[in-house]
Amino acid sequence: MKQSRYCSIAASTVTAFALCLLIASPTSVRANAIYDAITLVNLDITHFANDSGVLDFRPNDLMITGDAFVIDEGQIIEQQAIAEKFASATVNGFDLNVLGIGDGLSQEALVTGEATSGTATSFAITQGLFAISNFSLSESYTIGFETIWSYLANSNVTNRDFEFATAESGIFLESIENGSLLDFTIISDSEFVDGLITNQDIHSFSIQVAPGAFDILTLTSRAIGAATATSFVSEPSILALLGIGLLSTVLVRRSNTPHRLRP
Numbered sequence: 001m002k003q004s005r006y007c008s009i010a011a012s013t014v015t016a017f018a019l020c021l022l023i024a025s026p027t028s029v030r031a032n033a034i035y036d037a038i039t040l041v042n043l044d045i046t047h048f049a050n051d052s053g054v055l056d057f058r059p060n061d062l063m064i065t066g067d068a069f070v071i072d073e074g075q076i077i078e079q080q081a082i083a084e085k086f087a088s089a090t091v092n093g094f095d096l097n098v099l100g101i102g103d104g105l106s107q108e109a110l111v112t113g114e115a116t117s118g119t120a121t122s123f124a125i126t127q128g129l130f131a132i133s134n135f136s137l138s139e140s141y142t143i144g145f146e147t148i149w150s151y152l153a154n155s156n157v158t159n160r161d162f163e164f165a166t167a168e169s170g171i172f173l174e175s176i177e178n179g180s181l182l183d184f185t186i187i188s189d190s191e192f193v194d195g196l197i198t199n200q201d202i203h204s205f206s207i208q209v210a211p212g213a214f215d216i217l218t219l220t221s222r223a224i225g226a227a228t229a230t231s232f233v234s235e236p237s238i239l240a241l242l243g244i245g246l247l248s249t250v251l252v253r254r255s256n257t258p259h260r261l262r263p
Contacts, residue, residue, distance in 0.1 A: 033163035033190070034114045035225035038152040041171050043128065043219050044092075044104030046204070047144040058100040061136040062209070064143075066091035066099050068107065068128035071220070075111075079118025081227070086110040087124035099130070109223035115163070121226040130217040134209040144206045145217075147173065152198040153188040157229075165190045165227040177215045178207055 048055040048062065058064070068089035075083040086108065093103035105128035113120035134141055149171055157163035170185035182205075188197050209215055 032114065032116055033157045033165040033227035033229045034155070035120075035165045035167040035188075035227050036112045036152060036154040037110070037167040037169050037223040037225045038150070039107070039109040039169040039171065039221045039223045040150040041107050041219065041221050042104055042148045043173070043217075044146050045099060045101055045143065046146045047101060049142040049144070050139055058098075059136070059141060061134065061139075062141050062143075063133045063135065064099040065097045065131045066093060066103070066105060066128065067096075067131075068105055068126070071125040071127050073124040075113075075120075075122040077118070077120055081113065081115040081118040081120035083113035083120040083122040084111065085122040085124045085223075087126050089126040089128050091128065105130070105219055107219065107221040109221050111167075111223045111225045113225050113227050115227040115229040117229055119226070119228045123222070123224045125220065125222045127218065127220045129219070132209055132215045132217070134211060134213050136211050138211055140208055140210045142206050142208050144204065147171070147182060147203045147205075148200065149184065149203070150200045151186050152196070153186045154196045155188040155190050155194045155225075155227075157190045157194070160190060163190065163227070163229040165194070166225065168222070168224045170222050172220045173217065175207060175215055175217050177213070181205060181207075181217075
């Protein structure tokens with residue numbers, strides 16, 4: 001009976017000690033930081049005009065050609081993270097060497113990523129251009145354009161002390177002869193203004209091409225995102241303190257139990 005009692009106390013002590021270790025062990029909590037960025041943009045030719053007024057068609061001595069391509073795209077992943085990207089650029093028109101009213105450029109740049117313990121980064125950059133040549137030696141032309149830019153930027157973190165996320169959507173349009181025509185950037189940043197930002201902007205503009213002049217319009221779109229997160233250790237919980245108390249009680253009880261020698 002006595003030996004059984006001692007075994008019972010020893011078993012209780014081991015059980016309490018194991019329970020204490022299980023409960024009191026620091027719990028690793030995984031952080032989460034996410035980002036999403038989307039840039040969709042169309043640049044279309046809307047009209048032609050000369051000194052006489054608006055024309056219903058493209059003048060024969062005004063030539064516009066188009067080209068589009070992906071400049072760069074990539075992703076960087078470290079530890080426990082996910083990153084994705086997509087980029088596309090096309091020229092819309094029946095004849096890419098002779099563009100007219102309704103023809104244009106389409107570009108898409110998308111990135112998304114998430115970090116639970118590590119770093120995620122992805123980017124997508126596209127570009128398209130119009131090469132414009134006025135072969136007339138006496139007449140200047142005005143070309144009208146419309147840009148439709150749909151964008152989304154989203155960043156979110158669960159704990160700003162351990163995580164960071166940023167997302168960026170932007171477009172840039174420039175002309176050799178006229179300089180910068182459009183330059184817009186939308187940023188969602190967990191350190192400043194995070195959360196979802198989405199909208200669609202429409203911009204109409206025109207450029208004039210002098211007799212015998214040449215110009216190039218270049219449209220660049222981008223989507224960029226990054227997220228970083230680290231694990232952090234939580235404080236011991238109330239259950240952990242109770243476990244320690246239970247272990248102490250068992251140990252004290254055992255130490256106060258008189259030890260008897262066998263006869």
